[in-house]
Amino acid sequence: MELPRRIRGDELLAPGAMIKMRARMRTHALAHDLTSVIAYAFDHRTRVLPFIYADMQIAPAGVRAMGSILAEAGFTKTRIVMQQWNRNFDPEKMRLDGRVPDIFMVSSMHLHASECDRLIQQACKIDPDKRPLIIAGGPRINYEPWQVFSADPDHPWGADVAVTGEEYILLSMLDILLSMRAKNESMRSVFIRARDSGALDGMPGLVYSRSSTPEGPIEELVDTGIQRLLGNLDELPEPVHGYRLLEPPSRAATLGSHALADNQVSKHTKISTFLMTSGCKFRCSYCPIPAYNQSQYRTKSGKRIADEIGQIAETFGIRVFFGADDNFFNSTERTVEIAEALARKAATGRPYSEVRMGTEVTVHDTLRMREHLPLIRKAGIGALWIGVEDLTATLIKKAQDKDKTLEAFRLLRENGILPMPMMMHHDSQPLVTWKSNYGLINQVRALRKAGATSMQVLMLTPAPGSKWYEGTYTSGMAFKKVGDREVEPHITDGNYVVASQHPRPWIKQLNLLAAYTYFYNPLRFLFTLFVSKTNIPHINTDPRTEEEIENASWLMNGAVRVALKTVTHFLDAGIQVWGMAGLFNTYRRTASWVLKLYGGKIERFDQAPISEIPMRGVKGQRALHALPGQELSTFGPVPDAKPREVAEVVQSS
Ligand code: B12
Ligand code: SF4
Structure with a gap:
C-alpha cells in the first residue's frame, strides 16, 4: 500500500x-x-x-x-x-x-x-x-x-x-x-x-x-x-551543524567526551550526502517515493545549495557530494536554476572548482535536459546514477527503451559525466539471450559498451510503501523462510532473492553474481589499464582559475595536466579494483543463500506482515499508516482529546 x-x-x-x-x-x-x-x-x-x-x-x-x-x-x-x-x-x-x-x-x-x-x-x-x-x-x-x-x-x-x-x-x-x-x-x-x-x-x-x-x-x-x-527546503537549517555532532569512531560501548573535531571529519566521511530536491513525477509501482512525497516536488534554491556546499567544503574539507535526490532532472526550470548557481561558484576557483557531485536521474529526463548537460557538468556534477532497470522496458515502463538509454549514456559521456546504471533483475529475465537484448548479461554488456563504469543489479524485492508491496505477499511470491533460515530484514536489500515465482530461485541468485562477475573481473581490469572508459573529455578539469593557470610556470601547468590525465585514465581500473573487492564480500555473504535456495523448502507469506498490535486513528478511525487487514483498536475509551493544532501553537507565538 x-x-x-x-x-x-x-x-x-x-x-x-x-x-x-x-x-x-x-x-x-x-x-x-x-x-x-x-x-x-x-x-x-x-x-x-x-x-x-x-x-x-x-x-x-x-x-x-x-x-x-x-x-x-x-x-x-x-x-x-x-x-x-x-x-x-x-x-x-x-x-x-x-x-x-x-x-x-x-x-x-x-x-x-x-x-x-x-x-x-x-x-x-x-x-x-x-x-x-x-x-x-x-x-x-x-x-x-x-x-x-x-x-x-x-x-x-x-x-x-x-x-x-x-x-x-x-x-x-x-x-x-x-x-x-x-x-x-x-x-x-x-x-x-x-x-x-x-x-x-x-x-x-x-x-x-x-x-x-x-x-x-x-x-x-x-x-x-x-x-x-x-x-520550501531553504527553511531548513544548514547541514554544517549536524557534522559537528558526530561521535568519533571507536570500539567502546559508551560515548566519547567530545564530538569529532572539524579537521577530523573528512578523514572518516569522504562523501557528503545532502538534500537538494525531493520527489519524482514518475510513479513506478515498486517505488514508495512519489507517495511519500504526496506527489509534491520540493527543492532548495541554487544559492542555498551553493552556500551549503561551500560551508561543508571549507569547514570540513569534504569535496565529494552525493545529492539525496530522487530524480534531480525532474523539473528543467529548478535543475537549471540550481546548476547555474553551482556553475557560477565553480568558476570562482577552490574549493568550489574541486567539488565533484553525483546524484540520481532518469533516462527520460536526461534526454529532455540534453541542451543543459554542459551546464550540469560545469556545476561540478561528474557522475549520474540512472534507473535503467531493464533496457527492454519489460519490467517497468518509464518512457525509456534501449535506444533512448544508450543515447542518454552517449550524451552524458560527451559532456564529461559518467553514467552509472542501476538495473533490476526479475523472474522472467534470463541470464543470456541470443539475438536480443533481453538477457541480463546482454544488457550489462550493452551498458558497458555504452560507457558504464560501475554497475548495480538488484533483484526486485517488496518495498514497503509501494503499490506492489501487498501484491507481492498475497500472490505468494514473498518468502517467509527458506530451509531453516528466516527472511530477516538485512537480506531484503535487493541483493538476495527473497521474492520469486521462479521454479529454481537459486538460479536468480546466481544470475546476480554472474552479472557482477561479468562486469568486475581481473580480465576487464587488465583491459582498462590500456583502454579506459573513464577517459572522456571534460571529466577531470583543472580546479585552478584562469588567472592562476596564467601565472603558473609551464612546468607546473604541464605537471598538473599529466596528473589530471593519469587520474582520468586509471579511474576505470580503480573502479574495477573496488568492484572486485566488493564482489568478494558479496560472494562470501550471499553464497550460503544460494545453497539454502537450492536445497531448502521455501515457506511463503500469504499476507503482508502487519502490526500485531491493534491500531487506530486519534478519533478511533482506521490508522492511516496501517496496512489492509489491520485490526482496529478498541482498547479503552478514546480519550476526550484536546488536540493542540500546531498551527495554533505557531500563531500564538
Ligand atoms: C543517498 C541514499 C543512499 C546512499 C546513502 C545512504 C545513507 N546511509 O545515507 C547509498 C547509496 C549508500 C544508499 C544505499 C541504500 N539505500 Co538508499 N537512499 C538514498 C536516498 C536517495 C537519499 C537518503 C538521504 O540522504 N535522504 C535525505 C534525508 C534528509 O532524508 P531521510 O534520511 O529520509 O531523513 C528524513 C526523514 O526520514 C526523517 N528522519 C530520518 N531519521 C530520523 C530519525 C528521527 C528520530 C526522526 C524523528 C526523523 C528521522 O527526517 C529526515 C529529515 O527530513 C534515499 C531516498 C530519499 N530520497 O530519501 C534512499 C533510501 C534511503 N535508500 C533505500 C534503500 C532501500 C537503500 C539500499 C537497501 C539499496 C536499495 N536496495 O535500494 C541501500 C542500503 C545500503 C546499506 N547497507 O545501508 C530506501 C530505504 C527504504 C526503507 N523503507 O528503508 C530509500 C528511502 C529509497 C527508497 N527506495 O525509498 N542509499
Ligand atoms: S523514477 Fe525512480 S524515484 Fe521516480 S518513481 Fe520511478 S523508481 Fe521512484
Missing part, C-alpha cells in the same frame, strides 16, 4: 512555518538544558555490493538533519552515533554531559531493523525514572511505524513515539512537550502527560503506544495521520 495522500491543497506546511518553529525552539533552548543522542542503526551484515565502502564513508543525512535542527536551535548537547563506526555502542551505557540523555533517538532504514530494535531494547533497560524519551524515525518508520513497538506481552519494549515524518514533526512535538514541561521534569514524563491528555493528537506524523499499566504490555497504537511536508 502506498502512503495515503493528505487532502489536495493541504499537503504542505504554510510557508514560513518552519522558520517560526525554529525561532520558538530557540526560546525553549534558553529555558531547557536538554541532552540528546541520535543513533543511526546499521546492520554490518548488509555490507555487500553495490554499496560497500560508500556505506562507511557517508554520515547519513537523516541523522545529521535531526542533529542540525536541534543544535541550530541551541540544543548543542546533542551527539550523533553511527553504528557503522561505533558497532559496540550500547544505549544503556550512554552518558552525555555526565548524565543519561533526556532524549534518545534512533533512525533506521528497513534493512537495519534488527539493530534498530536492539538499540531501542537496550535503551528500554534503563531504569524507568531515568529513561530518556525514546523517539524512532527514518525511512523504516515512515512506512511501518508499528515495527518499533513490541507485541510480546512478556517482553514489552518499544519507542515512546515513532515519528513518521521529517524535522518539522520532531520540532512541533518537542515544542508541545517543552511548553508543558515542569521544572526538572523528565522528557519521558512530560511526553506521557501530553500523550494522555490528547495534546499530541492534533499533530499528524506520530504513532504512539498505550497500555493500561505503566511499563505494561502495549495494547494499542495511535496514529495521528500523514505529515504535512515542508515545501
